[in-house]
Amino acid sequence: MAIIVVRSVWVNGQTAEFRRQQVKTRRQLVHKLLRTGDDTLHDEGDLEITVPQGQTGSLKVRIEYYVVRPQSGLVFRGGIVYTETHVNPSSARRWVPCLDDMGERSTWDLFFVVPASVGGEAVTAVASGELSSVVPHPHDVARRVVRYIVSTATAACTLGFAAGPLTGACALGGAGAEAAGGVFAFAPGGRAADAQATCAVVPEALEFYAREFGAYPYATYKVVFVEGLAGVVTCAALTLVGTDVLHGSREIEAAYEARRVLGLAVARQWFGAFVGAAAWGDQWLVAGLAGFMAAQFVRHHLGANEQRYRLKRDMARMCHADVNQKPLSYPEQGPWEAGEAAFAEVKAPVVLYMLDRRMVKGGVSVGLQRVVPGVLVAATGGAAVDTAGFLRTCRRVSGVDASAFAAQWVFASGCPVFHVGYAFNRKKLAVEITLHQESTNARATAPWARAQLFAGQMTARIREADGTPYEHVLDIRREHVGRFEVQFNTKYKRIRRSTRRFHMRQMAAAAEELNINAEVLGLDDEDDSNIALFGAENAAEKRDWRVVEWGEDDEESLASATFEWIRMDSDLEWACVMHFEQPDFMWAAQLQKDRDVVAQLDAVDALQHLPSAAAATTLMRTVMDARVFYRVRADAALALARLATPELAWIGLHHLAKIYKRRFCLPPRAGEDRADAEDISAPRLPRPNNFANIGEYFTQLAVAAALSNVRDRHGEAPLPARRLLLATARYNDNSENVFSDARFLAAL
Numbered sequence: 001m002a003i004i005v006v007r008s009v010w011v012n013g014q015t016a017e018f019r020r021q022q023v024k025t026r027r028q029l030v031h032k033l034l035r036t037g038d039d040t041l042h043d044e045g046d047l048e049i050t051v052p053q054g055q056t057g058s059l060k061v062r063i064e065y066y067v068v069r070p071q072s073g074l075v076f077r078g079g080i081v082y083t084e085t086h087v088n089p090s091s092a093r094r095w096v097p098c099l100d101d102m103g104e105r106s107t108w109d110l111f112f113v114v115p116a117s118v119g120g121e122a123v124t125a126v127a128s129g130e131l132s133s134v135v136p137h138p139h140d141v142a143r144r145v146v147r148y149i150v151s152t153a154t155a156a157c158t159l160g161f162a163a164g165p166l167t168g169a170c171a172l173g174g175a176g177a178e179a180a181g182g183v184f185a186f187a188p189g190g191r192a193a194d195a196q197a198t199c200a201v202v203p204e205a206l207e208f209y210a211r212e213f214g215a216y217p218y219a220t221y222k223v224v225f226v227e228g229l230a231g232v233v234t235c236a237a238l239t240l241v242g243t244d245v246l247h248g249s250r251e252i253e254a255a256y257e258a259r260r261v262l263g264l265a266v267a268r269q270w271f272g273a274f275v276g277a278a279a280w281g282d283q284w285l286v287a288g289l290a291g292f293m294a295a296q297f298v299r300h301h302l303g304a305n306e307q308r309y310r311l312k313r314d315m316a317r318m319c320h321a322d323v324n325q326k327p328l329s330y331p332e333q334g335p336w337e338a339g340e341a342a343f344a345e346v347k348a349p350v351v352l353y354m355l356d357r358r359m360v361k362g363g364v365s366v367g368l369q370r371v372v373p374g375v376l377v378a379a380t381g382g383a384a385v386d387t388a389g390f391l392r393t394c395r396r397v398s399g400v401d402a403s404a405f406a407a408q409w410v411f412a413s414g415c416p417v418f419h420v421g422y423a424f425n426r427k428k429l430a431v432e433i434t435l436h437q438e439s440t441n442a443r444a445t446a447p448w449a450r451a452q453l454f455a456g457q458m459t460a461r462i463r464e465a466d467g468t469p470y471e472h473v474l475d476i477r478r479e480h481v482g483r484f485e486v487q488f489n490t491k492y493k494r495i496r497r498s499t500r501r502f503h504m505r506q507m508a509a510a511a512e513e514l515n516i517n518a519e520v521l522g523l524d525d526e527d528d529s530n531i532a533l534f535g536a537e538n539a540a541e542k543r544d545w546r547v548v549e550w551g552e553d554d555e556e557s558l559a560s561a562t563f564e565w566i567r568m569d570s571d572l573e574w575a576c577v578m579h580f581e582q583p584d585f586m587w588a589a590q591l592q593k594d595r596d597v598v599a600q601l602d603a604v605d606a607l608q609h610l611p612s613a614a615a616a617t618t619l620m621r622t623v624m625d626a627r628v629f630y631r632v633r634a635d636a637a638l639a640l641a642r643l644a645t646p647e648l649a650w651i652g653l654h655h656l657a658k659i660y661k662r663r664f665c666l667p668p669r670a671g672e673d674r675a676d677a678e679d680i681s682a683p684r685l686p687r688p689n690n691f692a693n694i695g696e697y698f699t700q701l702a703v704a705a706a707l708s709n710v711r712d713r714h715g716e717a718p719l720p721a722r723r724l725l726l727a728t729a730r731y732n733d734n735s736e737n738v739f740s741d742a743r744f745l746a747a748l
Contacts, residue, residue: 003068004097006047010062014052020045047097063097070095078188078227079118080164082240085233088276088283088335091157098156102276105382108150113137114163116144126186127161128154128236130219150236152218153382158273160235162224165189170196172203181218187225187246197249199223201259201301205266208297212369214376217274223262232261234268241265250740252691259301260294267293275379278386280335284328284348284410285385287341289375291349292356292368305597305629308572311353312598315575318347319415324446327413329387350575351409357573358405358456359398366398408454414441416454417577424562428485431462431566433474435482440577453478454576461570463589464489464563471570488563544678545620546654548613550585565590572598584610588618600632608639613651616643620655623699624663630695634702641706646713653710654680656703657720664700664728681720686728689737689744697739701747704728 009018051059067074073094075084085091093100112125129150137143150159166186183203187195202223210216218237225243233240245261247254271290277283299307321343328344328351336344356367371393375385387410391402419436439451455478463469472486541547565586568578584607591603604622607615622628622636637656644652657680665684691697707721729748734741 007064017050021048082162083160102155105153110148112146121165124166125163128159154236158236182220184222194246214373234272236273239265263297264294276384278384280333281329282386288348288352292352322415324444324449325413328410359400362400414439420580429488431486433484459571461567550614604635608642616651630698633699637702637706641709644710688733691739
């Protein structure tokens with residue numbers, strides 16, 4: 001632990017007496033822990049200064065000190081020194097004497113004395129605030145004095161700096177850069193181009209947040225990449241990031257991860273640096289609002305499908321982890337430990353998303369995007385955000401009382417687990433839904449992890465026989481078993497699924513619905529317009545690809561169906577574990593015809609656990625169709641690997657090999673097409689790399705990964721998979737590709 005040694009103190013130019021004051025009573029200790037979260041056992045005590053007699057009015061205090069064994073707060077690594085703050089009390093006191101409280105805000109004048117160069121490399125100091133001047137040291141020409149001014153009232157724990165040979169500096173342009181007064185990126189020498197490519201998204205993020213939520217609160221914004229730094233350090237007008245986030249302009253995967261990291265880092269300038277928590281029990285709100293803003297930027301920058309995909313995955317992670325966890329907020333809460341922080345940074349944005357959806361649907365169609373600007377306006381007066389005040393603001397803006405919601409999701413822990421069943425009542429023309437509820441904390445052992453039951457409204461969407469989806473709101477109460485009766489809206493009739501005409505009509509409808517999005521996605525759908533009918537009209541194609549349609553094996557079950565499918569929580573408003581079963585052909589219809597990416601992901605997940613040749617055919621068509629969101633295609637490819645079993649005559653392997661050859665390999669040579677069609681192990685050369693279509697690139701990676709997951713009866717990779725992957729690696733041609741193939745080859 002670093003120790004601050006104070007040499008001397010002056011007050012208004014006069015020497016003053018001082019001492020380190022330790023807390024003496026338990027009450028003082030508890031108060032200090034709740035206020036600063038500081039580890040008092042390793043603390044030298046607060047600095048108590050005696051004001052000299054005759055000194056009144058404004059006091060100018062000067063403290064001369066040095067830091068012994070700095071291991072936290074101030075870090076020396078790789079020739080660079082930087083602050084490792086955590087934008088909360090007890091962070092800044094590790095490297096500077098200060099009033100270390102989020103409520104103690106002031107403007108700052110920061111001076112740094114640095115060498116002009118070290119080892120022939122120029123030394124740069126980058127800090128919170130706006131660069132004011134760089135002048136030679138008055139007494140040592142080998143050193144320089146760098147001055148930064150923080151004109152926005154800022155707490156000491158949000159100040160930060162980095163100094164060292166950061167020669168790869170670059171200025172970023174764009175509307176966001178103008179709104180922020182200038183955006184700059186700094187990296188170790190020789191990586192200026194990588195810093196420019198990595199931070200290209202930053203001005204767009206700044207402009208989006210300023211437009212949607214409120215003006216950027218500082219004069220400039222700077223990003224500094226530091227060797228060996230794990231995670232992100234948020235400071236006022238400054239973000240420190242590890243160099244592992246850096247990437248070149250020709251990389252794909254790294255760019256996606258960097259945009260996620262930097263999008264959230266920029267959002268934390270509003271909530272984290274500028275707006276802090278009023279108390280430790282409110283820190284979830286700061287993390288949640290930054291995550292909520294970042295999710296809106298993902299939707300803007302990468303599309304609604306990407307945002308909903310990530311939300312779905314975050315909900316699953318949250319439910320899996322929310323066992324024996326503490327609530328987001330509870331009495332006498334202290335600072336988060338590392339594990340608590342990681343979990344809260346996942347849960348808090350999800351909870352705020354759910355609150356936003358309830359506000360929009362239950363109130364006057366006004367969600368958190370109207371609440372957040374008001375919170376930021378209040379912060380200009382120095383106000384920190386607190387949970388109770390935030391909930392009152394939500395009620396005032398939308399008319400929705402969120403107290404019951406907060407009692408379940410903020411002040412308690414655990415997630416609901418639903419087991420849902422249904423039956424069709426032909427006499428009443430209604431679907432009878434039975435819902436059994438329990439909690440992820442049902443077997444928890446921690447004293448704070450109480451197994452609670454949840455209440456609220458859930459939407460069930462039924463796609464009826466006429467092809468129209470009807471939504472029904474289920475009022476879920478705090479009870480273990482709930483029963484609901486949902487009336488049909490169309491006249492009851494069985495769906496004739498077993499005829500060839502029906503199959504053709506269903507697949508044509510699926511193709512038509514996918515075509516709606518093709519133009520929006522910017523895709524040339526000429527080659528994919530018939531994928532939904534693939535193998536249905538051509539007998540040779542059907543035989544070569546081993547296509548099996550629904551109803552060929554079980555006509556009776558299909559003929560007895562009364563609706564196409566049911567979706568529980570169709571609006572994705574519950575972070576829950578949903579156990580819901582319906583026949584496999586209903587999941588297939590949902591995958592083919594529901595355009596919501598979450599519905600498609602649910603269907604893919606269900607079909608991989610309901611193995612059949614028809615399910616494999618549906619998954620194969622999904623992977624083949626470039627109009628489907630690429631993450632769904634990737635999941636469908638991985639699901640096919642689970643259908644590569646001897647019980648299904650290895651149909652999953654057959655489809656994966658055929659897909660890889662069809663989309664990612666050169667056509668067979670003249671005279672070899674028949675043998676190639678009949679034998680999936682026949683060798684094929686890969687196409688030259690062209691990663692311009694990012695979705696197709698990620699799909700190729702997923703199909704290759706799926707092929708590598710297949711194992712025969714002896715636990716070995718089958719010959720077709722080995723030949724395809726080895727040929728792809730051996731004959732890889734990236735000569736005309738604008739993107740790097742380094743990660744592609746690493747994956748192979």
